[in-house]
Amino acid sequence: MNSIEAKNLSYSYEGEGSRAFSLADVNFSMRPGECVALLGQNGSGKSTLAKHLNALLPLQRGTLHVAGLDARDAANQWEIRRKCGMVFQNPDNQFISSVIEEDIAFGLENYDMPAERIPAEVRKALALVGMPGFEKKSPHLLSGGQKQRIALAGVLALSPEIIIFDESTAMLDIQGQQEILHTIQRLHREEHKSILLITHRMEEAVLADRVDVMKAGKILASGTPRRILTDLPLLSAANLLPPLPVRLYEDLRAAGIQLAQCPLTIPELTEQLCRLS
Numbered sequence: 001m002n003s004i005e006a007k008n009l010s011y012s013y014e015g016e017g018s019r020a021f022s023l024a025d026v027n028f029s030m031r032p033g034e035c036v037a038l039l040g041q042n043g044s045g046k047s048t049l050a051k052h053l054n055a056l057l058p059l060q061r062g063t064l065h066v067a068g069l070d071a072r073d074a075a076n077q078w079e080i081r082r083k084c085g086m087v088f089q090n091p092d093n094q095f096i097s098s099v100i101e102e103d104i105a106f107g108l109e110n111y112d113m114p115a116e117r118i119p120a121e122v123r124k125a126l127a128l129v130g131m132p133g134f135e136k137k138s139p140h141l142l143s144g145g146q147k148q149r150i151a152l153a154g155v156l157a158l159s160p161e162i163i164i165f166d167e168s169t170a171m172l173d174i175q176g177q178q179e180i181l182h183t184i185q186r187l188h189r190e191e192h193k194s195i196l197l198i199t200h201r202m203e204e205a206v207l208a209d210r211v212d213v214m215k216a217g218k219i220l221a222s223g224t225p226r227r228i229l230t231d232l233p234l235l236s237a238a239n240l241l242p243p244l245p246v247r248l249y250e251d252l253r254a255a256g257i258q259l260a261q262c263p264l265t266i267p268e269l270t271e272q273l274c275r276l277s
Helices: 046-053 074-083 100-110 115-128 144-156 174-189 225-229 232-237 244-254 266-276
Strands: 004-011 023-030 035-039 061-066 084-087 162-166 194-199 210-215 218-223
Touching (some): 004 046, 046 061, 046 162, 074 084, 100 115, 100 144, 144 162, 162 174, 174 194, 210 225, 210 232, 218 225, 218 232, 225 232
Parallel strands (some): 035 194, 084 162, 162 194
Antiparallel strands (some): 004 023, 004 061
16 A cells, blocks of 8 residues: 555636646556655746645645545544644744643644644654653754654654655754754655655655656656656656756766766765766
């Protein structure tokens, strides 16, 4: 069974009778433990799809099952949100308390966890994001990367099967971005969480098992990072720039310098350049 199975999803913010679709017959799936990057410019439909997966938007057309639950059944709404957690772009919008342990405990209380279990679950969630001992601190005194990890801890406390990161590094500096990406990789590899990275950053898409490209409410293509991120006509059609190493590879080839393989990352590019000497 897939973690997510969406078939022929269509959605319009103007209502079911409108022709202005933000999603147009989208088919999307994720296997358990898979990491998928969803690439696209603003307005491509990425966040609209994510809000369906997290039961924040109702189904208008199509079918959707999340962690085995039918999204069309209103009785499944809260369980879908527990099993498919979402980390948003601005972590400040996710905090409801000035004390970290109270903030994380809030979600657990909403799902009727026995009070005596909550402190241990809070500590466990903070350990998962590399921030043990932060229970009594205020999230508003932390760096951007730390805030985002605390927001993630609030999601992890509910033991989700799937985690959606909706442009979660967009407001962070380089250090904060690296902190979040390192945490995402560890959750994927060690905790075997299903991860959906919604982004327009190529360096994040490189980390995924699969990359899907969206434009105008449709999925244009799906494949491995190496196949998708080196497909220049596809990326151009989606108004996306290839990763920097791919652009440098093409520039070198145009200048008559041929590398053995098109690199996706800076370390790969460095290795290829060293082989020329």
